[in-house]
Structures are given as structure tokens and as C-alpha cells.
Amino acid sequence: MKKRLVVIGNGMAGARMVEEILKRDCGAYEIVMFGAEPYGNYNRILLSNVLNQTQAPDAIFLNTLDWYVENNITLHTGVKVTHIDRNEKKVYGLKLAEGDVPYTTGISDASGADFISVSYDEVIIATGARPFVPRIRGSDFPGVFLFRTIDDCDLIADYAKNCRKASVIGGGLLGLEAARGLMTHDLEVSVIEAADQLMPSQLDTEAAKILERAMGAMGLRVLTKTLISQIVQKNGKVARMVFRDGGVLETDLVVISAGIVPITEVAQKSGLKVNRGILCDDRMRTSDPDIYAVGECVEHRGVTYGLVDPIWQQVNVLADILTGVNPDAVYLGSKTGTKLKVMGVDLTSMGEKETEETDDEILVYRDPNRGVYKKLIVRDDKIHGAILLGDTELSDPLMRLFMNEKPLPENRGEILFGAVDGTRLFDAADLPDTAQICNCNGICKGDILTAIEEKKCSSVAAIGTETKAGQGCGSCRGSIAQIISSVVGEVGYDAGxxxxxxxxxxxxxxxxxxxxxxxxxxxxxxxxxxxxxxxxxxxxxxxxxxxxxxxxxxxxxxxxxxFINDRVHANIQKDGTFSVVPRIVAGVTTPEELLRIAEAAVKYKAKMVKFTGGQRIDLLGIKKEDLPDIWKDIGLPSGHAYTKAFRTVKSCVGTDFCRFGLGDAISLAKQVELRFQGVEAPHKVKMAVTGCPRNCAEAYVKDVGVVAIEGGRWEIYIGGAAGSTIRKGDLLCTVESHEEVLKYTGRFLEYYRQHAKYLERTYGFVERMGIDLLKGILIEDSLGICAGLEEKMQEAVDAYKDPWQEAEDPVYPFQFEGPQLIEVLQEAENNG
Amino acid sequence: MNKIIRINLGPVEGIPMGQGHCFRIEGEDIAVFRGRDGSISAIENTCPHLKGPLAEGIIGDGKVVCPLHGHRFDLKTGKGSETPECVRTFEASLENGTIFIAYTPESAENVHC
Incomplete structure (x- = not known):
């Protein structure tokens, strides 16, 4: 009979453990798994994407429940293992009651429940870690959350709907990820950190300051060196936090994300040796020779790990030992480095952050204007520590030099900026087959080579579908491309x-x-x-x-x-009614227009009248059948607030009234809006003209933003965004006159119309093309196409027709009709 | 016993090519679609998700896309893209340029996918 292996824990470590065993020998064991969560295995690293709604919960699953069935694994979901009886050789677990937190220390109702017991030959404990909860009075009030599981994300997202202000306790990696998630729920978010800087485990003080500034610019409030004395509730809900220094912060929601602690109760109750984590030797064996442990619950040589990379190394060693592939495999500890994106800011950190050794070389490069900071600590010609913030292009080669303890090039500048002669500091083609390329999914170079040679994969995307490589954070895709090109010469792409x-x-x-x-x-x-x-x-x-x-x-x-909006020139709302936004050029209106709008709003029973972000008026809750009449009554053209086209130009009061105005923003905004209104585009285009760099019209974050500067000149910014993505536009050019603004704006917009992908906003397009290239094409006319662009734009401008004129003349039957009533006259047949 | 009523919905030109149109029969809204391939299909107008008007949706590949949140429904079977959502379907036909549907009142238990 096969030996039975019981795996306690169905998180990333437990499930990977089983995958690696099956990969080496699928007949080695009968496998039984216990998971406290009711799901298969998902990628916990991507939880913040679920919280910020860029990924659906389904999208982060690594192993669905079907996978366990297909691989003959018995999985007990929602069952928390309580102890191991080492004499009887049995594992005991209890079904968690609904609403129990999987990583709880106690089980709410153990009385009536029956133990589930499974006998074993060998056990692997992979119970992982739970959030660390600092002792703060009030941390159990409604509205205080932890952030560890898919269910936590659901609870937080649900509660956030009725909140305005949120706080995150903990300014480490996870805390900032949680903050990023919360910001997408339209909350004012503050991060509270006890240390005097953000991310104390990854950054030195200077890098942390730069990061803090970048976070501040995105609207995140950061409070460092702040200790919380208590959380106060009002009407049964969290209301504020009180700090030790007497300060107070109003908050409707609190997420605690102050680090993790290993889950060790099962090991403790079973009499295994436990310190901070479950003690393991170099073979990942606990104090009982039949019981092993891997992952965040482990303490190995005095170190606990909370990153995937070391855990994959542990898992590989143990899989080699258990399946006999390499019975002598040993795990000797890991050097840790992380590559991550904190709220859109790239960051790589490895090894030590500071050094006091006088013989160490310290190389620092600062570019505060771009938010870039690079620091290297070199000892004995090898990297001992490194921080890359804001520009992490060289993080892959650096990480490998660090991990493999390779000697550095003579010219240290090459490590920070790349080789002067253009040769690669590092090429994935030179690595051994066992080198791990994708750290998120643990894919080695050998796996990628197999996919290239046997499955004929020749694109990074195809490799991803075949092996999962490059499908996590994506930072290894460059290396994958290098491997492909070393084998087949050229990197292909999936045409689709x-x-x-x-x-x-x-x-x-x-x-x-x-x-x-x-x-x-x-x-x-x-x-x-x-x-x-x-x-x-x-x-x-x-x-x-x-x-x-x-x-x-x-x-x-x-x-x-x-889409329906473009069929009837209005924006469909959740109740099937429509919103009506007339064109109010440059945000300037007249009392007469306002009277007509007000009368129409009353006559057609608008459910709400609201000012839009683009300085216009939105009448909401208008019935489809009333659209033609309300348009006629208002007597203004369509504002195109429903379609993928050039929409509106926001402006400030410019020189007419403002004491600071440098340029006539209103008349320029009117010219721009009247020229480009309603012109079709791959996605919506919002513009602004502002009369001075104080930027009251928010021009820096528009698809096209025009800013007056001293000397009667105008700067044109392109590719700005202030929606789900926030990006300051890139400066395309500085010009002298209104005519030139119209000319260069027109060139850019036409180029965007012709070359952007469908539904690609300008911020993605400009970033993809690169501002230098666009300047060459659109300003210097490097391709000789500018005359053509201007001509095409002129054609589009000439073809403009106010779509609301269809009020007089519908273009298809029942265009503006509600349901058509049918009288039932005849009863023709009966099936009875 | 399900009563089937045959109903005349008027000339096919009443529905623009490739679009849908909503008919209200005995208080129930029914979306009827005229495909560019000449097909006529009829389904319940109200999306079971959050009541989006399916007659306003774009059709293609034998399905209609709800204009509110993009849930898709098969025009023949009523099966939705998000299980277990589904909508009622009605037999529809074109006879000498006139649309007929076989209507069964809502009370009948005939929601199958």
C-alpha cells in the first residue's frame, strides 16, 4: 500500500509542496490535505489586486478545487487541524463554523462538532502565518479589519462602501498594499507607522523619504513615528484613533497590517519544538522525524521567512528528499531580496540597507526630481545590499549578482546604469537550467527551455500559458524573452x-x-x-x-x-434611464442657458441635477422617450459625455478676473473645445487649459493639458490621467500662440486616433510610445507625416455634426421609444 | 398546463437591422432581436442580474450583451454567462415579413436553461 502523506495547510506553500511532489513522482503517496479556508489555493501576493478591484477573486486562483480531484488528492476544506497524535499517528481537525476566521487562534464552537481524524505515515505542516495584531485598545471593534484572505478583502470592500476615511496600521509592504487597495474605494487613506520611516525592513531612511513623498503626491497621508494608544468607537462603529502624543485621527475604517507571525499551535499542541516558528533542520524536518514543515510557519537556523522565494526553495528541497529524487538535498537558508511595486512605484531591495563597516564601498545615486534613488553596498567586490527606487530596470541582473555572490564589474557605474558599451550586464542565456527565472511561480530556466523546444513556444505569452512563467508580477518577462531569443533567435509574439x-x-x-x-x-x-x-x-x-x-x-x-449610449446619444444609468449633459464650452455658461436647463430639469423630472468634474451640468434620470424633447428645450448641443470621443475642455478664469493669470485660458479653452468637440477616438479624451502653473483646471492630469507660463507662452502636456490611474502628462512642447496650441494638439490627437489600440487611453498610449518618440514625430516631423495628420484632423472637424439634431429626425424606427404595448387579441392554440 | 398565445408583433422593419426592440405584452417586457443573418429571437427583456434592459444590448455570436454590466445571454437558450443566471426565451418566427412569437404568460414555470 502507498504511504499516506498528510499536508496541513492549503495555502501557497502547502499546495506548491504537493505540486512539486507530484511533479517528481505522482505515485509516491496517497495525499490528504487540510485547508482552513473553504477554497482551493490562491495567490495571496495578489490579494491587494482583489481589494483594489483590478483582479477578480477567481483570477488569483492557482489551484481550483477541480485540480485536487484530478490529482486524486483528498482535500478537507474549511477544516482546521487542532493537533497531531504522534503515538497513534493520526491528524485531528475540526470543521470551522461559518464566519470563523481561518487563521483564528480559537475555534468558536468546538463543543458539538466531531473531530475529523486521518492516520498518516508522514506529515508536512504548512500552516503559514497570521497577521500580527499589536495590543491596541479597541482593535476588536466593528470596522477594524485584518488583511490576509479573500474573505477579508470581501469584508473590507463591503464595509468601505459606507466610509469616507480609512486608516492602515502598519507602513510596511503589506500596509502600503492595503492602502493602495483602499484608495480605489474612494476613501481618504492614512497610513500609521510606529517606526520613523516607511518600509523599515526594505529601505534606508533616505529612500523611505523619497517613497513617502511619492505616496503623498498620490494623496496618501503618511504618519510615521506615530504610536496608537486606542481606537474609539461611536454608535458601535469605529470613529477615531487616539495617538500616544494626544493627536486624534477621524477614521471610519481601520485595517491592521503590521506584519505576520507564524502559526504554530498545531506543532505546539503536538509536542514539537517551537520557538518563534516551528523549528526545522536542513532537511525541513521538525523534532519528530516523520513530521516536516515548510513555509512561513518555519524557523530555520533562527530565521523565519515571509517571501515566496525562500519558501519555494524549502519546498523543492523537501520534495527532492521525500520522493527520493535527491535524498541528500539540504536547505541552507536563503538570501532574500524583493522586487515590488508599491502603489505604482517600482522598488527593489536586497540584503543590508545600511552598513557600518568602514571598508565597505557605498555607491549612491540620487535623482530626486524623478523620484529615483539607487544605493549599493559592496563588500569584497560583491553586492552586500542594494536599494533601487523609482528605476528598477537593472534589478534582475543585480538580484542575480547578489544571490549568486558573483564578483562585480570594475566600473561600478555599470551596475547602477548598465554597461557603457551596451553589452548586457547579465543575460539569462548564460544561466544554468536550474536557475529560477519566474520567482512568483517558481519556474526554472529548464522548464522554459522545454516549453520552447518541445511545445514550440516562441513568445513570452505562449511560455506563460504553457508554464505560468511571467504570469505573476511580470518582472521576469525580459529574462524569458532573452531565453527565447537565445534558442530560436527571435522572440515571437501571439498575434491575437x-x-x-x-x-x-x-x-x-x-x-x-x-x-x-x-x-x-x-x-x-x-x-x-x-x-x-x-x-x-x-x-x-x-x-x-x-x-x-x-x-x-x-x-x-x-x-x-x-453601444446604446451611442445609439441614443445619452449615458444609460443603472435604472435604465439616461443622463443628459449639454455642451457648456470651457465651463462658461449664461443665466439664460441656466434658466432653460433648470426649466427642462423640472419639466422632465430629472432625478438629480449635478455638476460634473468637467465643469458641466448633468441631468440624471431622464427617460429615453423624453430625450428628443429635453434636447430641444435646452437648445444646446450634445456634450458627448457618453462616448469614446473628445469630450470637454476644463478651464480656469484665466486673465479676465484672476490676479495670477498669465494666459487667457478661457478663450483658448473655447477654441480648443469648439474645434475638437465630438471627434471620435479610441477612448474618451478629456482636456484642460489653465491660465498659470497653479493649475486650477488640473491640466497636468488631463489627456491633453495646456498650461500658460510666464512670457505669454503655453506648455502642452499629453497623456495625463486622474482616474483609476494617476499620471502627470508629459510635456510635448512649449508654444507662443493659440494657433500653435490647436496645431500641435490636433497632430497629437490625430496620431492617437490612428495608432492607439481600441479602448487605450492616452496615458497608456503615450507611455507605450514614449514621449521622446512622440516629440520627434509630432514636433520635428521625423516621419514627414504631420501635414497628413493635420489634413485628417481637419476632415474630422469638418464632419462634426451635433448628434442631438437627431431629435428632429430619428435615424431608425423607435430610436427614442420605450417598450411598445401589444394588445393580446387572439388565443390561437393550447398545448394542454 | 401552459397556455401558449401566438402574437403578431408587426412588420419586421419595425426593428432596425441587427438591433433589438422591447414589446410589452400583458405587462411583461420582451426583447425581440432582428439579426443581420435574418434570424428573429425573443427573450425576456429584464437582465436577472440588476434589471438591465436587454433590448438595448449589442448582439453578436448568438448572444446579447446587457448594456449595464456586460452579462451575456444566449438568444436561443436564454442561458447566461454568469451561472445560474438565465432568461426566458420565446419561439419567434417571421412569416411574410411579419414577426410572430409564441408567448407563454410569466406565471408558467418554464424558466429552463
């Missing part, structure tokens, strides 16, 4: 990724060429000639947008290819 729309197998430039040469002017025409018979709805809307761009005047407008 680059199709403009899924239903037509062409990239945007090819598609444009075909549409132009075949003279295709309708969506149905393109699908018939170039499609693959698949009428995907996103294909239709993407094609409609492109066709309207390519053929401004003669495009055949098939409304079935358009």
Missing part, C-alpha cells in the same frame, strides 16, 4: 494579443490598410470581407469607432454596432 479587435485577425495598421484599400465603410462590410465569421460584440464597437475615424464623412453608421 495585437489584433485591434478579436474578431478580425489583423493588427491595427494592417486592418487600416485593408479597410482603406477595399473601401470598406460599414462594420458589417468589414466583418464580411475580413472577419472570421465571428460577430463578437466588442469587435463591432471597436470597428465602428475605427471606421468613423477613417471615413469621417462617408462612414456608414450602423447603429447596431454601437
Amino acid at each position: 494579443e495585437h489584433y485591434y479587435v478579436p474578431g478580425v485577425p489583423l493588427e491595427k495598421s494592417q486592418l487600416v490598410r485593408e479597410i482603406r484599400s477595399q473601401g470598406l465603410k460599414s462594420v458589417s462590410g468589414v466583418l464580411e470581407k475580413l472577419g472570421e465569421g465571428k460577430e463578437d460584440p466588442t469587435t463591432k464597437t471597436g470597428l465602428a469607432s475605427l471606421l468613423k475615424t477613417l471615413w469621417p464623412k462617408v462612414y456608414e453608421d450602423e447603429r447596431d454596432a454601437r
Whole structure:
């Protein structure tokens, strides 16, 4: 009979452990697993993405429940192991009651429940860690959360709906990740850290200051050197925090993220040796020779680990030993380094942060303007510690030099900035097959080579589908590309990724060429000639947008290819009514217009009248059948607040009234808005013109922002954003006149229209192209296309027609009708 | 015993090519779609998720996409992209340019996917 292996813990370590055993010998054991959470195994590193809603909970699963069935693994979900009877050789667990926290120290109702017991030959403990909760009065009040599981994310997101202010206790990596997640829920977020800096385990003081400034610029409030004396509740909910120095912070929600502690109760109750973590030798064996442990619950040579990389190393060693692949394998501890993105800021940290050894070389590079800081501590010609903040392009080679203790190049500058002659400091092609390339998913170079050679994968995406490499944080994708090019010469790409729309197998430039040469002017025409018979709805809307761009005047407008908003020129709301936003050019209106808007709002029973962020007025809750009449009554053109097009130009009062104004923002904003209004684009485009660098119109964070500066000149910024992504625009050029603003803005917008992917905002497009390249093309006319761009834009401008004119003349039957009433007259048949 | 009522919904030109249109029959809203391939289909108009009006959705690949949150429903079977959501479907036909549907009142227990 097969030996039975019981794995306690179904988190990243436990599940990886089983995967590695199966990979080496799928018949070695009968495997039984216990998991306290009711799910399969998910990637806990990505939890902050679930909290900030960039990934659905389903998307972070590594092993779904089906995987356990397919691999003949008995998985007890929602069961918490209480102890191991080492004499009987049995593991005992209890089913958790609904609402019990998986990482709880106690179980709420053990009385009525029956123990589940499983006998074993060998046991692996992989119970992981739980959040560390500092002793603070009030930390158990409603509204105080921990951040460790998918369910925690759900609870926090749900509670956040009724909150305005949130605080995170803990300014370490996890705390900042939690803060990032909370900020996407429209909360004012503060981070409270007891130490005198952020991320004390990864950064030195100077780097922490730079990071703190960057976080501040994104709207996160950081309080360091702040100790909390208590959390105060009001009406049964968290209301504020009181600090030891007497300070007070109002807060509706608190997330505690102050580090982790190993979960060791099972080991303790079973009589195993435990210090901070479960004590293990170099073979990952506990004080009982039949019981092993891996992961965050382990203490090995006095060290506990909370990063995946060392844990994967432990798992590999133990899998080698248990399956007999390498019975003599040993784990000797890990050097740790982390590569991460803290709220969009790239950071790499490894080894020591400070040194007091006088013989050490310390190399520091500062570029505070760009938020870049690089520091290296070199001892005996080897990296002893490094911090890269803001610019981590060289973090991969640095990390390898550090991990492998390789001697450094003579010219230390090459380590910080890359080699002067352009040769690579490091090439993944030179690594041994056993070198781990993807640290998130633990994929070695050998696995990637197999995928290239046997599965004929030739693109980074294909390697990812085959092996999972590059599918975690993505920072190893450059290395994967190097390996591919070393084997097959050239890195391929998955064509599908680059199709403009899924239903037509062409990239945007090819598609444009075909549409132009075949003279295709309708969506149905393109699908018939170039499609693959698949009428995907996103294909239709993407094609409609492109066709309207390519053929401004003669495009055949098939409304079935358009989203409802573009069929009826209003924005559909959750209750099926629509919102009406008239054009208010540059945010300037008149009492007469306001009277007409007010009367219309009363007459058509607007459910809410609201000022928009773009300085306009939104009438919400208008019935579809009332749209034509309300447009006529208001007597203003459409503001295009519903479509992927050029929308609005926000402005400040400029020189007319403002004491500080340097340029006439209002008249320029009006010119820009009237020129580009309603022109179709791959995504919405919001603009602003502001009369001085105080930037009251928020021009730095618009798709196109124009800022007046001293000397009667205007700066044009492109690719700014202040939505889910926040980005300051890049300076395209500085010009002297309004006409030049219109000229260069027009060139950029036309270039964006022609070359951006569908639904790609300008911030993504500008970042992808790079501002230097765009300057060359649009200002210096390096490709000689500027005259063509200007001509195309002029055509689009000339083709502008206010869509609200359809009020007089609907373009299809029942365009603005509600449900059509049908009288039931005849009863024709009966199936009874 | 399910009563089936055959109902005349008027000329096919009443629905723009490739779009849907909502008919209210005995207080129930039914979305009828006219595909560019000549097909006619009829389903319950109200999205079971958060009541989006399906007649306003884009159709393609035999499915309609709810305009509110993008849930998809098969026009023939009513099966939704997010299990267990599904909508009622009705047999629809085109006879000499006129649309007919076989309507069964809402009370009948006939929601199957």
C-alpha cells in the first residue's frame, strides 16, 4: 500500500509542496490535505489586486478545487487541524463554523462538532502565518479589519462602501498594499507607522523619504513615528484613533497590517519544538522525524521567512528528499531580496540597507526630481545590499549578482546604469537550467527551455500559458524573452494579443490598410470581407469607432454596432434611464442657458441635477422617450459625455478676473473645445487649459493639458490621467500662440486616433510610445507625416455634426421609444 | 398546463437591422432581436442580474450583451454567462415579413436553461 502523506495547510506553500511532489513522482503517496479556508489555493501576493478591484477573486486562483480531484488528492476544506497524535499517528481537525476566521487562534464552537481524524505515515505542516495584531485598545471593534484572505478583502470592500476615511496600521509592504487597495474605494487613506520611516525592513531612511513623498503626491497621508494608544468607537462603529502624543485621527475604517507571525499551535499542541516558528533542520524536518514543515510557519537556523522565494526553495528541497529524487538535498537558508511595486512605484531591495563597516564601498545615486534613488553596498567586490527606487530596470541582473555572490564589474557605474558599451550586464542565456527565472511561480530556466523546444513556444505569452512563467508580477518577462531569443533567435509574439479587435485577425495598421484599400465603410462590410465569421460584440464597437475615424464623412453608421449610449446619444444609468449633459464650452455658461436647463430639469423630472468634474451640468434620470424633447428645450448641443470621443475642455478664469493669470485660458479653452468637440477616438479624451502653473483646471492630469507660463507662452502636456490611474502628462512642447496650441494638439490627437489600440487611453498610449518618440514625430516631423495628420484632423472637424439634431429626425424606427404595448387579441392554440 | 398565445408583433422593419426592440405584452417586457443573418429571437427583456434592459444590448455570436454590466445571454437558450443566471426565451418566427412569437404568460414555470 502507498504511504499516506498528510499536508496541513492549503495555502501557497502547502499546495506548491504537493505540486512539486507530484511533479517528481505522482505515485509516491496517497495525499490528504487540510485547508482552513473553504477554497482551493490562491495567490495571496495578489490579494491587494482583489481589494483594489483590478483582479477578480477567481483570477488569483492557482489551484481550483477541480485540480485536487484530478490529482486524486483528498482535500478537507474549511477544516482546521487542532493537533497531531504522534503515538497513534493520526491528524485531528475540526470543521470551522461559518464566519470563523481561518487563521483564528480559537475555534468558536468546538463543543458539538466531531473531530475529523486521518492516520498518516508522514506529515508536512504548512500552516503559514497570521497577521500580527499589536495590543491596541479597541482593535476588536466593528470596522477594524485584518488583511490576509479573500474573505477579508470581501469584508473590507463591503464595509468601505459606507466610509469616507480609512486608516492602515502598519507602513510596511503589506500596509502600503492595503492602502493602495483602499484608495480605489474612494476613501481618504492614512497610513500609521510606529517606526520613523516607511518600509523599515526594505529601505534606508533616505529612500523611505523619497517613497513617502511619492505616496503623498498620490494623496496618501503618511504618519510615521506615530504610536496608537486606542481606537474609539461611536454608535458601535469605529470613529477615531487616539495617538500616544494626544493627536486624534477621524477614521471610519481601520485595517491592521503590521506584519505576520507564524502559526504554530498545531506543532505546539503536538509536542514539537517551537520557538518563534516551528523549528526545522536542513532537511525541513521538525523534532519528530516523520513530521516536516515548510513555509512561513518555519524557523530555520533562527530565521523565519515571509517571501515566496525562500519558501519555494524549502519546498523543492523537501520534495527532492521525500520522493527520493535527491535524498541528500539540504536547505541552507536563503538570501532574500524583493522586487515590488508599491502603489505604482517600482522598488527593489536586497540584503543590508545600511552598513557600518568602514571598508565597505557605498555607491549612491540620487535623482530626486524623478523620484529615483539607487544605493549599493559592496563588500569584497560583491553586492552586500542594494536599494533601487523609482528605476528598477537593472534589478534582475543585480538580484542575480547578489544571490549568486558573483564578483562585480570594475566600473561600478555599470551596475547602477548598465554597461557603457551596451553589452548586457547579465543575460539569462548564460544561466544554468536550474536557475529560477519566474520567482512568483517558481519556474526554472529548464522548464522554459522545454516549453520552447518541445511545445514550440516562441513568445513570452505562449511560455506563460504553457508554464505560468511571467504570469505573476511580470518582472521576469525580459529574462524569458532573452531565453527565447537565445534558442530560436527571435522572440515571437501571439498575434491575437495585437489584433485591434478579436474578431478580425489583423493588427491595427494592417486592418487600416485593408479597410482603406477595399473601401470598406460599414462594420458589417468589414466583418464580411475580413472577419472570421465571428460577430463578437466588442469587435463591432471597436470597428465602428475605427471606421468613423477613417471615413469621417462617408462612414456608414450602423447603429447596431454601437453601444446604446451611442445609439441614443445619452449615458444609460443603472435604472435604465439616461443622463443628459449639454455642451457648456470651457465651463462658461449664461443665466439664460441656466434658466432653460433648470426649466427642462423640472419639466422632465430629472432625478438629480449635478455638476460634473468637467465643469458641466448633468441631468440624471431622464427617460429615453423624453430625450428628443429635453434636447430641444435646452437648445444646446450634445456634450458627448457618453462616448469614446473628445469630450470637454476644463478651464480656469484665466486673465479676465484672476490676479495670477498669465494666459487667457478661457478663450483658448473655447477654441480648443469648439474645434475638437465630438471627434471620435479610441477612448474618451478629456482636456484642460489653465491660465498659470497653479493649475486650477488640473491640466497636468488631463489627456491633453495646456498650461500658460510666464512670457505669454503655453506648455502642452499629453497623456495625463486622474482616474483609476494617476499620471502627470508629459510635456510635448512649449508654444507662443493659440494657433500653435490647436496645431500641435490636433497632430497629437490625430496620431492617437490612428495608432492607439481600441479602448487605450492616452496615458497608456503615450507611455507605450514614449514621449521622446512622440516629440520627434509630432514636433520635428521625423516621419514627414504631420501635414497628413493635420489634413485628417481637419476632415474630422469638418464632419462634426451635433448628434442631438437627431431629435428632429430619428435615424431608425423607435430610436427614442420605450417598450411598445401589444394588445393580446387572439388565443390561437393550447398545448394542454 | 401552459397556455401558449401566438402574437403578431408587426412588420419586421419595425426593428432596425441587427438591433433589438422591447414589446410589452400583458405587462411583461420582451426583447425581440432582428439579426443581420435574418434570424428573429425573443427573450425576456429584464437582465436577472440588476434589471438591465436587454433590448438595448449589442448582439453578436448568438448572444446579447446587457448594456449595464456586460452579462451575456444566449438568444436561443436564454442561458447566461454568469451561472445560474438565465432568461426566458420565446419561439419567434417571421412569416411574410411579419414577426410572430409564441408567448407563454410569466406565471408558467418554464424558466429552463
